[in-house]
Amino acid sequence: MALKILINISGHFVKSSHGTGPLNVGVFIKLLGRSCTQFSGYGEKKENVTQLLNPIQSNAKVTDMDAKKFSRRPSTIIRHAACKTHLEEFLLQKGASHFSVSRIILTYPKAISARYKDLPEVWGLWKSILKTDEAVLMVVTRSPESFFRSGGIEKLSENIAFFQSLGLSPKILHELMLKSPRTFANTVQLNKQMVFFFQDLCVRLGGENPDDFARQVITNNIFILTRSINRVKANIESIQSLMKLENKDLLSWIYGKGAFTLNLCNNYIEDNFLLFQQKMQSLGVLEADITRYIYENPSILLLSPKVFVYKIELLLNCGIEASKLLDNTLLSDVSLSRLRSRVRLLQQLDYDLGSNGPGILLLRQAEFVNWLKKNNFLYSEGCYDK
Template structure:
């Protein structure tokens, strides 16, 4: 099945058969004393959209210019989506949240749907994605660019699963030119080579899989963040390769200034607790996403844990606990204190668990056997 889906990319895109309802020219009367038509909303279009259940206030807030257009295809779009399994409520919601969808021709819709169906399993799945994120499907009008980007990414070995995630999570990737996306891949591969990695293609593919937003960031940002982390942590080549192919791939998203600011804040906080440069490095290697936390929030969370009797070295070794909100950390500390939990004896891994697991742990701690 996967092989058949891949081969579909080699076939020319199908041209759709004309839908019964074509694009229509909306018109409204205008006297010589009225504001020029270009500044007015199209009354005929508004009536049509309203009869379809479209939230005009939402459409006007999101893309007001669409409501002034004279040539639109809302009826053709509605019929097209209906043939794919969308109900009237879903169609109205899609138009309300992304009004520009009504400017796409029937031919364009058929072409784009075919390209998406080469990635997704069924029409039902595509409709579900459109209902959650209309922008992912309608944002770009360049089907050829979409096809070229999909082919390019698949040539890198990007899996269908990751293409699925890219289309739904970071659709702007496919609005980029292929050349722009190729520049990012070449940068990632060059970083691997500079770190003496032996598989640049795998390195790039791994980072893309772990950071779906990588293609909508600038190459300058990624290069600057890689250089900063490598130098400020005094990373060896092997440490840097391991970091950027794991949770470190996501930290490349941060603006360079935020990365430096949050890094320095964390370094100062650890220093105030008696921790040195090695502890700072260990903390980032254990869980670099701690650098997403603002300095104010970081200090509050660390202070809360220290006040509960947790040793700084325990936080260094288990920094993921700082991912939880401050109220959640406080609540968990309260429950554990009530049960007489000893962090020095039993560690703090209990704080870094799902809500379900934490509740089960509390039940065990409260049982006579425990």
């Protein structure tokens, strides 16, 4: 029987070496392991030869994808398994669960190839900004690619030093690392290019303090360094054209409320702007008033067309005049669910929004509840969506 098995395997060897390409060692290991395991059932002491020949298969947590990737060289298999074990042990020591560790490796398999001896120091650099192991682990779990692609000590240290040199406050640097960790996966040269772009933009638009301008843009939009310069440039040009802004007004908008809009897709900005403009103009609102509203409330550009059209129709049906819709931040800042639930409740209470005005819809939850109680209206926690 053993002779028959070896003949079958040898035949596979010959076919592989004289057929379509070179012999695949990984295939041979699998065949030999499978065959020897089968043979061990015939009266001999059963031994899992597969485990001896292919260490990666002895680790049940390793995926089939990993096995295929590393099955060609036994030495690579052993090294891969050792690195994986080291990484698992390190993350478990930092407080990660077994589930989290598996998820990290599944999400970013290249994490296994990280240099184990550098991990404690790299972790320490992240912790120097984020302050706790829990916060660092949160980043690693949510965005393992960002953490492991932040590179070795030198690359990460350069990025941290560069951001500190810009004068970013510890709070902003903390938010940058926690909420936008991909920033630290960039090379320091790439991050510098974006900063230089904003500094140059400030000068071209007539600004007097390019360093402060770049710092403020990052402060107001911590995701900006993960965007491409081409996208940001296209958005700026589109916004200036759509709103017909002078350079100084554009500069002020990017410096302040409008910084976050630079993250959006250019087509998304343009489509939303034009649809909102057309809708309001159909209601008799002047173009200048529409532009002013978007300039002062840029978050309206984040809403999907379906949402802001629904909001407009809802408020109009409550008796609020179209000319009054742009006198407050109802359309841009109040969520659709809260707006809808409050309108429904006020209608049940026979409260006339047309006569009394929409100001009550802008109240915070606690203020709204106090208003209900003060006016002797019955109220329960579940009577409307928060």
